[in-house]
Amino acid sequence: MRILLKNFGKSFGAVNVIENLNLEIHDGEMLALLGPSGCGKSTTLFAVCGIHKVTAGQILFGDRDVTHVPSQQRNVGVVFQNYALYPHLSIAENIGFPLKIRKESAAEIKRKVHEMADLVQIGALLDRRPAELSGGQQQRVALARALIRRPDVLLLDEPLANLDAKLRLEMRSEIRRIQQETGITAILVTHDQVEAMSMCDRIAIMKQGQIVQIAAPMEMYDNPVSDFVAGFLGNPPIAFVDGALTGSVFESSGIRIELPSAAQRNGGPVKLGIRPENFQPEFPQKVSGEVTFVESQGRETLYDVRLDDGQILRSIQGHAVRAGVGERVSWGISPDNILIFDEKGARL
Amino acid sequence: MTGNYKTWPMILLLGIITVPLVLMYVYLFVDTVTNSAPGSLVPNEITGEHWRFLWQTLPGRPSIWTATFNTFLFATVTTLIVLSVSSTAGYALSRLNVPFRAFFLAGVMVLHAFPTVTLIIAIFLILQFLGMYNTLIGVILVKASLELPFGIWIMKGFYDTVPWEIEMAGIQDGASRFTVWHKLVLPQVMPAISALGIFSFLAGWSEFILPLVLAPDNKVQVLSVYLAALIADDNNFDMALFKSVGVFYVLPVIVLFLFFQKRLMSIYGGGTKG
Numbered sequence: 001m002r003i004l005l006k007n008f009g010k011s012f013g014a015v016n017v018i019e020n021l022n023l024e025i026h027d028g029e030m031l032a033l034l035g036p037s038g039c040g041k042s043t044t045l046f047a048v049c050g051i052h053k054v055t056a057g058q059i060l061f062g063d064r065d066v067t068h069v070p071s072q073q074r075n076v077g078v079v080f081q082n083y084a085l086y087p088h089l090s091i092a093e094n095i096g097f098p099l100k101i102r103k104e105s106a107a108e109i110k111r112k113v114h115e116m117a118d119l120v121q122i123g124a125l126l127d128r129r130p131a132e133l134s135g136g137q138q139q140r141v142a143l144a145r146a147l148i149r150r151p152d153v154l155l156l157d158e159p160l161a162n163l164d165a166k167l168r169l170e171m172r173s174e175i176r177r178i179q180q181e182t183g184i185t186a187i188l189v190t191h192d193q194v195e196a197m198s199m200c201d202r203i204a205i206m207k208q209g210q211i212v213q214i215a216a217p218m219e220m221y222d223n224p225v226s227d228f229v230a231g232f233l234g235n236p237p238i239a240f241v242d243g244a245l246t247g248s249v250f251e252s253s254g255i256r257i258e259l260p261s262a263a264q265r266n267g268g269p270v271k272l273g274i275r276p277e278n279f280q281p282e283f284p285q286k287v288s289g290e291v292t293f294v295e296s297q298g299r300e301t302l303y304d305v306r307l308d309d310g311q312i313l314r315s316i317q318g319h320a321v322r323a324g325v326g327e328r329v330s331w332g333i334s335p336d337n338i339l340i341f342d343e344k345g346a347r348l
Numbered sequence: 349m350t351g352n353y354k355t356w357p358m359i360l361l362l363g364i365i366t367v368p369l370v371l372m373y374v375y376l377f378v379d380t381v382t383n384s385a386p387g388s389l390v391p392n393e394i395t396g397e398h399w400r401f402l403w404q405t406l407p408g409r410p411s412i413w414t415a416t417f418n419t420f421l422f423a424t425v426t427t428l429i430v431l432s433v434s435s436t437a438g439y440a441l442s443r444l445n446v447p448f449r450a451f452f453l454a455g456v457m458v459l460h461a462f463p464t465v466t467l468i469i470a471i472f473l474i475l476q477f478l479g480m481y482n483t484l485i486g487v488i489l490v491k492a493s494l495e496l497p498f499g500i501w502i503m504k505g506f507y508d509t510v511p512w513e514i515e516m517a518g519i520q521d522g523a524s525r526f527t528v529w530h531k532l533v534l535p536q537v538m539p540a541i542s543a544l545g546i547f548s549f550l551a552g553w554s555e556f557i558l559p560l561v562l563a564p565d566n567k568v569q570v571l572s573v574y575l576a577a578l579i580a581d582d583n584n585f586d587m588a589l590f591k592s593v594g595v596f597y598v599l600p601v602i603v604l605f606l607f608f609q610k611r612l613m614s615i616y617g618g619g620t621k622g
């Protein structure tokens with residue numbers, strides 16, 4: 001179901017957390033609300049499910065205005081960060097709870113619980129208690145409970161934050177698989193750009209209660225609207241170099257780069273964003289500096305290179321190329337992939 | 349087992365120190381079923397006469413069974429009131445956006461610290477005015493309301509430890525706020541409910557000053573008052589009878605403790621987290 005937030009606003013007392021936010025989530029889409037803590041992403045999520053009262057604007061599920069509909073009548077499934085399973089009920093009772101509240105027949109509940117348990121692959125655990133399950137299994141139970149009454153929208157609040165690294169990888173693809181199999185509209189709240197990029201159809205990146213950019217993950221990675229977005233996506237992160245642009249030539253005290261397709265801007269201060277994969281030995285526009293940090297990640301090696309004026313560039317390379325700390329290198333930048341921002345951080 | 353050689357002198361010392369206390373308990377029981385010659389500590393006959401209060405009503409006193417029934421009723425109804433009010437009021441203070449919440453919390457704390465005796469004259473007058481003097485219901489209401497601050501405070505502490513997310517999840521699952529409390533939150537605080545229940549029952553069972561002042565009549569007399577009246581009666585002074593009634597009075601308490609020790613402990617373990 002299509003979800004629409006129209007001029008949505010939320011304040012707690014005198015504090016405006018979110019003002020005038022507009023967001024559309026397409027039917028069957030999985031959208032990530034990505035942003036640093038305190039940016040309002042969880043507030044938005046809780047407004048959609050009805051836990052927070054909306055202070056301004058409207059929320060629409062399809063054509064139905066649910067702005068003032070209580071949570072119980074909204075038909076929203078939520079997976080909480082700590083799963084919020086009911087400790088005193090068995091797994092089957094946990095999953096069946098929403099149906100029991102609706103007073104469906106015991107036989108019907110049993111059939112649906114088994115169907116759900118098969119979908120999330122926990123069929124063998126139905127008689128246990130939540131405390132007897134591992135984190136990943138509890139996560140699956142929480143998903144099953146959220147999905148069993150066929151909600152209009154599934155909300156996931158940092159669902160992977162409490163899992164260890166390996167399980168996180170597994171559940172990432174599992175949640176995506178289940179979402180695609182059920183075709184349900186989903187909103188994922190996360191501060192982890194990897195989760196957002198790998199799981200979602202589109203990402204809405206938020207900062208201080210505003211949506212900065214909405215786009216498909218790769219589109220956003222390649223064409224960020226601001227240095228904030230560019231800095232948020234990508235691991236290892238993008239490096240920024242301050243300097244001035246004259247015609248199509250970028251200059252700072254340490255480097256001089258010809259930009260082929262740069263926005264014409266005379267003498268203005270700008271900021272270049274250079275991703276680690278675009279700073280490589282074989283690229284044309286040479287820049288020299290001293291290697292200050294080397295981090296081996298197995299398949300790849302990450303280098304920090306300090307330019308002569310003290311600014312840092314990052315490079316990620318296959319582990320064949322080696323340079324030690326303290327060594328001077330002269331590596332190149334691929335001019336086509338440089339991102340240019342003005343002094344306020346907006347993309348030029 | 350060399351450790352035992354080092355501890356036995358300590359055990360012996362503690363044993364000797366404890367002997368007077370142990371002897372008192374032993375004689376409490378021994379004296380209820382025996383007679384001894386005056387001045388002697390060694391019993392010379394076994395008798396059941398000290399337990400005669402069980403089958404005959406002592407002159408000027410209510411039947412022991414009336415008093416037992418009254419005590420039981422007093423303790424049980426008090427407990428029920430304390431449990432139902434504490435479990436709901438504690439929840440409201442912990443979770444709901446009630447007006448004057450901070451005021452209520454502070455008020456409950458102050459009431460908990462208030463000595464009962466200072467209120468007794470005012471309570472006496474109020475009950476007299478309401479026509480509830482010398483009735484069980486009157487003294488039950490008074491006892492329950494005096495127990496409530498403690499109960500509410502304990503329950504609030506336990507509710508505070510229940511994660512908010514459980515309630516949010518329940519509401520998302522379509523349950524009303526009441527259903528959430530009843531079906532999801534209450535089961536999480538069952539240890540507190542049972543501990544508070546036992547605690548209130550014992551407090552009611554051993555309550556003395558309130559029934560003595562507010563409901564002294566034979567019809568509504570409870571065991572503690574019955575017992576006090578026995579020892580206050582200088583004309584028919586019978587120490588063995590007094591001890592027997594005392595044992596009879598304390599037996600249910602001992603049984604309860606034996607069965608529910610663990611749960612009583614949990615009230616202190618969990619309540620402090622709030």
